[in-house]
Amino acid sequence: MRASFVFSEVVTGLRRNITMTIAMIITTAISLALLGGGLLVVRMIDKTQTLYQDKVEVSVYLTNDVSETDPECAAEPCAGLRAALEADPAVEQVDHESRDEAYERFKRIFEAQPELVKLARPEALPASFRIKLVDPERPEVIDQTYGGRPGVESIADQGEFLDRFFGVLNSLRNGTFFVALVMAIAALLLISNTVQLSAFTRRVEVGIMRLVGATRWYTQLPFLLEAVVTGIVGALVAIGLLVVLKVTFIDDVLGGSIQSGVVSSVDGVDILLVAPILLLTALVISGITGYVTLRLYVRT
Amino acid sequence: MIRLEQVSKVYKTSTRPALENVSVEVDKGEFVFLIGASGSGKSTFLRLLLREEVPTKGRVYVANFDVARMARRRVPRLRQSIGCVFQDFRLLHNKTVAENVAFALEVIGKPRHTIRKVVPEVLELVGLEGKAERMPNELSGGEQQRVAIARAFVNRPLMLLADEPTGNLDPDTSQDIMLLLERINRTGTTVLMATHDHSIVDSMRRRVVELDLGRVVRDDARGVYGVGR
Numbered sequence: 001m002r003a004s005f006v007f008s009e010v011v012t013g014l015r016r017n018i019t020m021t022i023a024m025i026i027t028t029a030i031s032l033a034l035l036g037g038g039l040l041v042v043r044m045i046d047k048t049q050t051l052y053q054d055k056v057e058v059s060v061y062l063t064n065d066v067s068e069t070d071p072e073c074a075a076e077p078c079a080g081l082r083a084a085l086e087a088d089p090a091v092e093q094v095d096h097e098s099r100d101e102a103y104e105r106f107k108r109i110f111e112a113q114p115e116l117v118k119l120a121r122p123e124a125l126p127a128s129f130r131i132k133l134v135d136p137e138r139p140e141v142i143d144q145t146y147g148g149r150p151g152v153e154s155i156a157d158q159g160e161f162l163d164r165f166f167g168v169l170n171s172l173r174n175g176t177f178f179v180a181l182v183m184a185i186a187a188l189l190l191i192s193n194t195v196q197l198s199a200f201t202r203r204v205e206v207g208i209m210r211l212v213g214a215t216r217w218y219t220q221l222p223f224l225l226e227a228v229v230t231g232i233v234g235a236l237v238a239i240g241l242l243v244v245l246k247v248t249f250i251d252d253v254l255g256g257s258i259q260s261g262v263v264s265s266v267d268g269v270d271i272l273l274v275a276p277i278l279l280l281t282a283l284v285i286s287g288i289t290g291y292v293t294l295r296l297y298v299r300t
Numbered sequence: 301m302i303r304l305e306q307v308s309k310v311y312k313t314s315t316r317p318a319l320e321n322v323s324v325e326v327d328k329g330e331f332v333f334l335i336g337a338s339g340s341g342k343s344t345f346l347r348l349l350l351r352e353e354v355p356t357k358g359r360v361y362v363a364n365f366d367v368a369r370m371a372r373r374r375v376p377r378l379r380q381s382i383g384c385v386f387q388d389f390r391l392l393h394n395k396t397v398a399e400n401v402a403f404a405l406e407v408i409g410k411p412r413h414t415i416r417k418v419v420p421e422v423l424e425l426v427g428l429e430g431k432a433e434r435m436p437n438e439l440s441g442g443e444q445q446r447v448a449i450a451r452a453f454v455n456r457p458l459m460l461l462a463d464e465p466t467g468n469l470d471p472d473t474s475q476d477i478m479l480l481l482e483r484i485n486r487t488g489t490t491v492l493m494a495t496h497d498h499s500i501v502d503s504m505r506r507r508v509v510e511l512d513l514g515r516v517v518r519d520d521a522r523g524v525y526g527v528g529r
């Protein structure tokens with residue numbers, strides 16, 4: 001096997017169909033970047049879920065009156081509520097959060113958006129009990145038992161909000177995967193078409209090769225490698241796109257929420273984990289497409 | 301060296317057989333003309349030897365290969381032992397003379413130092429020394445055919461198949477090509493040449509196998525193209 005021969009054939013082939021090569025790289029890259037984006041969203045969902053796993057809380061908001069007059073939760077009805085909650089077998093832990101503490105936490109979460117913090121007044125925030133459940137899957141028991149009791153303004157189940165939040169992330173992921181699939185089909189057809197075109201432009205060469213007794217390695221490997229090389233270049237471009245996306249979109253736009261622990265970040269490690277998957281996908285798909293095309297359309 | 305046993309070939313798209321019950325044997329070192337009108341089956345005969353086509357019936361042997369039945373992956377080995385030239389030369393126009401010849405060795409994996417050594421040798425044999433760096437379109441038809449012959453012969457095949465190699469050449473140039481084929485034949489290489497050029501066949505006085513509508517109608521040891529034609 002003369003590697004230099006095959007290599008120079010591949011380079012000539014790619015240069016000869018330069019427009020097709022570029023189109024092929026772009027479609028492959030977009031398709032793989034979407035796939036990678038989808039995978040990153042999956043990672044983000046996973047990590048955010050663990051982030052919340054042992055933190056899912058039910059908040060029992062107290063009325064304005066209680067919030068105002070009883071910051072220490074020393075008087076009725078606040079103290080009675082606390083005692084009842086602490087005695088409740090469904091409840092693992094109860095924390096009282098006063099109006100001032102709520103304001104402090106609010107400032108921390110939105111420290112990236114100082115305008116928002118300026119707008120908020122401590123008086124607008126209610127005091128609350130933050131409750132951790134023994135069984136986080138059954139938050140409705142709190143509502144059933146404590147909803148409507150004196151001093152209780154409302155009960156908010158954080159799990160419900162999280163479900164909705166993860167629902168959004170999941171559809172985002174599904175959408176990304178769907179577009180990735182459509183783009184992958186486009187990339188596949190382009191690769192197949194380019195291999196055919198390449199084989200057609202080189203039919204005289206290949207004819208001579210067959211005639212003088214070149215093996216299939218020599219007659220077909222260059223076409224196959226052409227497909228695989230563009231696939232891999234496409235994957236590299238896709239990985240580059242993901243890095244750019246992380247730096248510009250995720251770090252900038254979601255930066256505040258990430259720092260305050262609302263959502264989990266996408267870091268370099270995630271991209272490092274996704275990159276080999278993209279490379280492997282590119283390798284396998286372009287290789288198989290090239291091989292099948294040669295089998296179907298090119299005489300050996 | 302070559303043996304066809306009751307070979308018939310019917311192309312899928314045609315009704316009449318291109319070859320019908322053809323039995324021919326050619327020994328090592330022979331020079332044989334395959335003659336007949338256009339459409340008589342000469343090219344089909346040669347394609348069967350190369351396993352470009354498989355016979356519908358009968359058996360084909362080339363050297364030690366059972367050509368019709370051998371595994372596909374062994375076909376390259378068969379073709380490496382056969383050199384081929386055609387009426388239309390089939391040169392690569394983006395490669396020089398030397399590169400065209402070297403190409404035949406590169407694609408079968410011959411080492412570079414061998415290629416560097418044998419290419420000039422074969423170019424000298426076909427009388428193209430000094431034209432190694434020319435492009436094919438800077439050569440006359442006869443010279444282009446010499447390049448094709450050099451390419452076919454550079455790997456020292458057991459036999460050389462030539463399908464109307466003089467079909468595009470004028471009589472004088474054709475005569476030069478015939479001298480070259482004769483020289484190659486004298487090295488012990490079997491030469492099988494399809495042609496319908498009367499004067500060439502008549503002047504060479506070699507074995508003649510004549511096909512007519514796919515049948516062998518004549519096999520003369522020292523033939524002429526045909527009396528009364």
Ligand SMILES: Nc1ncnc2c1ncn2[C@@H]1O[C@H](COP(=O)(O)OP(=O)(O)O)[C@@H](O)[C@H]1O
Nearest residue numbers: 311313314318337338339340341342343344345
């Ligand atoms: N690939 C093919 N498909 C169908 N018919 C063919 C094919 N090649 C040759 N033929 C037919 O077979 C017959 C013999 O052709 P060929 O071997 O080319 O003859 P020659 O070389 O003597 O002119 C002709 O009738 C021709 O039309």
Ligand SMILES: [Mg+2]
Nearest residue numbers: 342343344463
């Ligand atoms: Mg013919």
